[in-house]
Amino acid sequence: MDRRFFLAIVLMMVVLVVPSIFLKRPQRPTPGTSPTSPAPAATPIPAITAPPGAGPSRLATPLADSLPEDSVTVSSPLYRYTFSTRGGRMVEAHLDSYRSMRPDEKGQTAQILHPEGDLLALGLLIGRDTVPLRDVPFRPSAPELAVSSGPATLELTGAVDSNLSVTLRYRFVPDDYRIQVEGQVQGLGATGATLLIGLGPGLRNTESDSLEHARELGIVTKTNRSNLHSFHGLDVGQAEHFPGPFEWVGVKSKYFVAAVLAPDSSAPGRGRLGGVQAVATDRLHKTPEKAEVWTSLTVGADGAMRYGLYVGPMEYPRLRAIGHDFDDINPYGWAWLRPVIRPIAVGARWLLVWFHEQLGLAYGLGLVMFGILIRIVLWPLNQRAMRAGIVMQAIQPALKETQERYKNDPQRLQQEMFKIYKENKVNPFSGCWPVLLPWPVLIALFFVFQNSIELRGQPFLWVPDLSRADPLYIIPIVMAVSMFAVTKIGQRGLPPNPQMKMMLYFMPIMMLVLFIKFAAGLNLYYAVQNLASIPQQWLVARER
Numbered sequence: 281m282d283r284r285f286f287l288a289i290v291l292m293m294v295v296l297v298v299p300s301i302f303l304k305r306p307q308r309p310t311p312g313t314s315p316t317s318p319a320p321a322a323t324p325i326p327a328i329t330a331p332p333g334a335g336p337s338r339l340a341t342p343l344a345d346s347l348p349e350d351s352v353t354v355s356s357p358l359y360r361y362t363f364s365t366r367g368g369r370m371v372e373a374h375l376d377s378y379r380s381m382r383p384d385e386k387g388q389t390a391q392i393l394h395p396e397g398d399l400l401a402l403g404l405l406i407g408r409d410t411v412p413l414r415d416v417p418f419r420p421s422a423p424e425l426a427v428s429s430g431p432a433t434l435e436l437t438g439a440v441d442s443n444l445s446v447t448l449r450y451r452f453v454p455d456d457y458r459i460q461v462e463g464q465v466q467g468l469g470a471t472g473a474t475l476l477i478g479l480g481p482g483l484r485n486t487e488s489d490s491l492e493h494a495r496e497l498g499i500v501t502k503t504n505r506s507n508l509h510s511f512h513g514l515d516v517g518q519a520e521h522f523p524g525p526f527e528w529v530g531v532k533s534k535y536f537v538a539a540v541l542a543p544d545s546s547a548p549g550r551g552r553l554g555g556v557q558a559v560a561t562d563r564l565h566k567t568p569e570k571a572e573v574w575t576s577l578t579v580g581a582d583g584a585m586r587y588g589l590y591v592g593p594m595e596y597p598r599l600r601a602i603g604h605d606f607d608d609i610n611p612y613g614w615a616w617l618r619p620v621i622r623p624i625a626v627g628a629r630w631l632l633v634w635f636h637e638q639l640g641l642a643y644g645l646g647l648v649m650f651g652i653l654i655r656i657v658l659w660p661l662n663q664r665a666m667r668a669g670i671v672m673q674a675i676q677p678a679l680k681e682t683q684e685r686y687k688n689d690p691q692r693l694q695q696e697m698f699k700i701y702k703e704n705k706v707n708p709f710s711g712c713w714p715v716l717l718p719w720p721v722l723i724a725l726f727f728v729f730q731n732s733i734e735l736r737g738q739p740f741l742w743v744p745d746l747s748r749a750d751p752l753y754i755i756p757i758v759m760a761v762s763m764f765a766v767t768k769i770g771q772r773g774l775p776p777n778p779q780m781k782m783m784l785y786f787m788p789i790m791m792l793v794l795f796i797k798f799a800a801g802l803n804l805y806y807a808v809q810n811l812a813s814i815p816q817q818w819l820v821a822r823e824r
Contacts, residue, residue, distance in 0.1 A: 352420045354434060356427035356454040359592065360389075363400075367414040368436045368448050369478075370399045373591045375536070381488040381737060381745070390486045392536045392591075398478030398572065399538055400589070402446075404465065404579075405474040414478075416440055418448070427452045443467045457592030458541075458602065465583035474554070475577045475585055477540050481561060481570035482511060483533040489748065494567040496534035499558055502527045506608040512567040514560035525552030527604045529575045532594070535733040537609055540575055541588030541602070553577055553587075593733045596629060610731050624724035629732050636734075644740025647801055651808030654721060659816060666820040671706045673824070722806060729799035738801075746801035753796055755803040760792035762810035769814060772821035 349366040362372035371393060378390040393399055404411040418438035425434050431453050439445040444467040451460040465473065485493040497511040501522055514520055530539025542552045554576035560568040579585045590602065599607035628650070635646035678700055686693035701707070729735060735747045743750050750756060767784050795803055 349417075350420075350423075352422070352424060352434060354425040354427060354432075354450070354452055356452065358455065359457060361452075361459075361591065363420075363434070363436070363450070365418050365420060365436070367401050367416055368418050368438070369397070369401045369414065370591065371395050371397065373538075375592060378486075378535075378593060378733075379737065380486040382486060383488060385486070390536075392483050392486060392533070393538070394481055394484050394570075397482075398480045399591070400461075401478035403476035403478075405476065405576075406468065407471065411440060411444070413438070413440070413446060416446065418446075425452070427454045430454070457590055457598065459589040459591070461585075461587050461589055463585045465579060465585065468579065468581060468583045470581050472578065472580045472583075475579050477553075477575050477577060477587070478573070479529065479531045479538060479540065479575065480572040482531050482573070483536055483538060485533070485569075486536070487534060488745075491567075493533055494565060494569045496532070497567075497569060498532055499556065499571075499573055500530045500532055500537075500539075500609045501556060502529075502605060502608070506605060509558070511560060511562075511569065511571055514558055514568055514571055516560045516563055516568060519557055519559045522556040522558070524555045524575075526554075526556070526575070527552060528606060528609075529553055529556055530590070530609050531573055532609060534731070535594055535736055536592065537594050538591045539589070539606070539609065541590065541604075541606075543577075543586040543588070594731070595733055596626070620720065621724045621727060624720055625728050628721065628724055629728050629734070632728075633734055642740065643735055643738040643746055643801070644743070644804065647740075647746070647805050648808050651805045652812050655809060655812040655816075662813075662816060663820070666816070667823070668706050670820070670824050671704055675700055675704050675706070722802075722809075725802055725805055726798070729801045735799075735801060740800070740804065743800045746804070747799050749797045750800040750803065755800050755807060756792055756796045756798075759795060759803045759807040759810065760788040762807050762814075763791055764788040766810050766813055766817055769817040769821055772824070 349364060351371070352363045352365065354361045354363070358376060360372070360374040360376065361370055362374075363369065364371045372391055372395060373393045374389045374391050376389055380386075380388045380390045398414065402413040404413065416438040418436035421433075421435035425432050431451055434450045434452070436448040436450075437445070444465070446463065446465050448461065448463045451462070479499075482497050487493045495510075495512070499509040499511075499522070501507050501509070501524075503524070503526060507522075509520075509522065526542065528539050528541045530537045532538075540553060544551055556573065556575050558571050558573045560571045562568040562570040577585060577587055590606075592598070594610040596607055596610065599609060632643060632646050632650060635641045635649060636643055639646075641649065679697060682696045682700065683693060686696060729747055732747075736745070738746045740746055742752060743755070764784065767787065771784065791806075795806070
């Protein structure tokens with residue numbers, strides 16, 4: 281039973297932890313191209329809902345060049361957004377509360393957008409015509425905008441031709457990353473139009489580990505539940521469609537997100553975003569880091585349009601406050617595991633932040649306290665389980681005698697063994713609890729450290745960032761050594777068992793190999809857990 285139990289532990293770790301780190305979908309190159317070929321020209325307006333045989337663009341070239349491109353900066357205590365007057369796109373998003381971790385941008389504010397990207401690049405599908413707005417010159421209501429004491433609005437007006445004009449109004453608040461977008465299209469016919477909204481080509485890397493950044497890039501959509509579509513699941517040059525309607529659509533990196541939020545209108549067909557079209561355009565990397573992403577929204581004959589935008593960090597309280605399960609854009613665990621892991625992960629994150637904000641503890645010390653607190657909470661249950669293990673050891677001779685006596689009568693054997701358990705008031709599986717109990721918290725913390733922006737860049741002693749691996753590998757080694765010590769003390773007083781002796785050495789080595797590249801904070805928590813459990817193991821060994 282001991283061998284099967286430890287094998288189950290090993291398999292559980294492999295199934296729950298290894299896939300998120302090592303498994304990658306292989307990139308299938310487009311026929312006739314090489315990985316080093318230049319990326320294809322991005323299609324300005326994908327036909328997400330365009331009717332077959334849609335006609336050419338109505339955009340007049342002379343009008344597009346009639347005004348020079350300029351920029352408008354909107355600043356608040358939280359952010360500094362920059363909009364281009366050519367198309368009304370957002371071309372920069374500086375988040376003043378966060379620093380870039382890139383070696384070439386040390387100390388600089390995190391700027392999460394590609395300057396030549398298509399975030400908020402717009403287009404219209406009017407009847408059989410495709411009308412791109414990306415190059416339409418807009419006139420801003422102000423050359424710059426400061427958002428400090430209250431809401432402020434930036435208005436952009438532009439004309440496609442003598443019959444079609446567009447007005448955009450971006451409304452900002454000083455203490456939130458949400459932007460309310462309203463607009464008016466003048467000159468639509470009675471059938472209205474479809475507004476196309478760009479979110480490409482994804483978010484810019486601001487992390488020290490560029491490979492991890494690429495691995496975390498993805499498109500997240502929400503219908504009945506959120507769905508994550510990783511960039512590495514897209515085929516270069518081939519359009520992939522995700523049918524709507526959606527409550528929100530976003531592109532994310534490990535810590536940041538840019539998302540379009542549906543207006544929640546009660547008007548039929550106008551309350552949700554339409555489908556999403558995505559085309560990977562990056563041929564230079566094994567894992568695509570860029571993709572043209574578009575979603576759509578219905579515009580009625582009155583020309584009015586309205587939707588929301590969030591461009592900022594994946595701070596759980598802010599995402600949660602938006603509603604519509606927007607906090608699920610930062611998923612804790614895979615969908616099938618989330619109902620179990622998410623409550624623990626959210627509670628663990630809240631407690632760590634509370635230690636930091638209310639008690640003034642650094643996150644590293646908060647983790648130490650958290651590990652000790654978990655051991656204190658679990659002490660009584662562990663004590664009962666360990667004492668049950670002592671009883672199980674004491675009744676082993678009686679169990680062996682019973683097995684020998686009734687080896688040819690399985691039914692009677694089962695009855696007699698349960699009788700022995702009942703007389704000694706012991707559950708045969710209760711000895712497993714000391715090992716199994718910490719695992720849900722450990723797995724939840726894996727996802728907390730993998731995704732929680734609050735721990736990004738938080739130092740502890742020699743470790744510069746608790747969300748990344750220990751550069752000196754000291755904490756993983758302490759974790760493995762402490763695991764060996766706990767197991768060694770726990771085996772005191774037990775009869776010799778070759779299988780248990782093998783696990784004494786095998787488990788710490790296996791954990792070291794698995795955890796050595798994991799977040800230093802996770803290794804710190806597990807090391808503290810082990811060290812905090814040594815007194816209880818020693819007391820139970822004495823009792824045995």
